[in-house]
Amino acid sequence: MGWLYVALTWEQPHRVFMALMFAVGAVSAFVLGRLPMERIVTSRWRELFFVGWNVGTIVLIATVVAADGGVNSPTTLIYLFPLLFASLSYPPRSIAIVYAAALGSYALVGLALTPDPDGARVFMGAASLALAPCVGFLQAREHSRERQALTLRTKTDALTGLLNHTAFQERLEVALREHGSVALIALDVDNFKLVNDRCGHAAGDAALQAVADAIRSVVRGCDLTGRLGGDEFMVALPGAGRFVAQRVVDRLSLALSVTPVTASAGVAVFPEDGGDRDALMDTADRAMYAVKRVRAEASHSRA
Incomplete structure (x- = not known):
């Protein structure tokens, strides 16, 4: 999706750099898919690993957004993916860390790296990003309660x-x-x-x-x-x-x-x-x- 966007807007600045950033994302996803995931999930480092991976993805997204002119760029929508993934998959502490990283980087790009930043626009974008995955988080929490109840019944x-x-x-x-x-x-x-x-x-x-x-x-x-x-x-x-x-x-x-x-x-x-x-x-x-x-x-x- 990112490469197609770069191709469609090739005449604008920093396209090669953005294409490289999307390549980094693709390579990291490929590497992640080849790792021994079962061993990672059962290890005591799993939370640190997955939160670190998600924060790294957010840094990559922030870099692309900044290169494309700041929060006015449609690439800000990509922020939704790590937030949705975290809200559906992680425990509350990890979700809070990922949200803080996403919203903090969004605010930084919006206020410091966007030409003529609009504070109201940055606020509205950050609020929307924060609220959009909340439904997923609530659903994940309900599923977690159901799994705990099922585990209790089986034991x-x-x-x-x-x-x-x-x-x-x-x-x-x-x-x-x-x-x-x-x-x-x-x-x-x-x-x-x-x-x-x-x-x-x-x-x-x-x-x-x-x-x-x-x-x-x-x-x-x-x-x-x-x-x-x-x-x-x-x-x-x-x-x-x-x-x-x-x-x-x-x-x-x-x-x-x-x-x-x-x-x-x-x-x-x-x-x-x-x-x-x-x-x-x-x-x-x-x-x-x-x-x-x-x-x-x-x-x-x-x-």
Whole structure:
């Protein structure tokens, strides 16, 4: 589009320079398309990279606009493209940076590099540029909220509101990397099948929700709570050891005393009981089933 404009206005000044600037833009787009984009998007430098690329594009546009006589040039319309791209693709902080770069360069070209600058014209142009992509920004924000809600649904157990099996494992993996000690509590509801058989599945669901509420009532905000399936739950306590975990188990037993069910719990501590996620979860499970067997034998003896 830029090259066609240059060709149609070839008799005006600075056409060769403008054609070269559009060539720089074309080459940069070609190079961008050949970069390992997936690695860039997942790196911690992604925001700096994309904002830098967008600001560089704005500088290129400002240079072309200045060469074509300032803000009276129709090339000012090209400013819309990086603003629209940013408003649809970037988080709010990055959008603010790109907008500031675009509007600042527009004002600079309009007031300092345009012959006989008209302040009202510069103001109106800058205001229009600022407002035009706002619809895109609002739509992008709404899409972001929808994506966050969808992500939450895919990571949350629908019945209890705790993390589901996959999400809990992912978060536990992160906790093991970031903390020197993590206590893991495996929890299994006692005789849950009898609750379903005698009282119905609605009562069983209510019992599982009561267990989830009891778990939430005894953990910290930084702790991880998950329902791994059926009547199995797990609680991860980052930075905690066995003593703290046992106190949580005791408080949980007390919280469950006002519910229609009881639960057996086993504790494992990273790294002494397992050097990775799977080993730690397996140790906690075995500890929990050992407690469940002891309870069952004690109940059978009393009977």
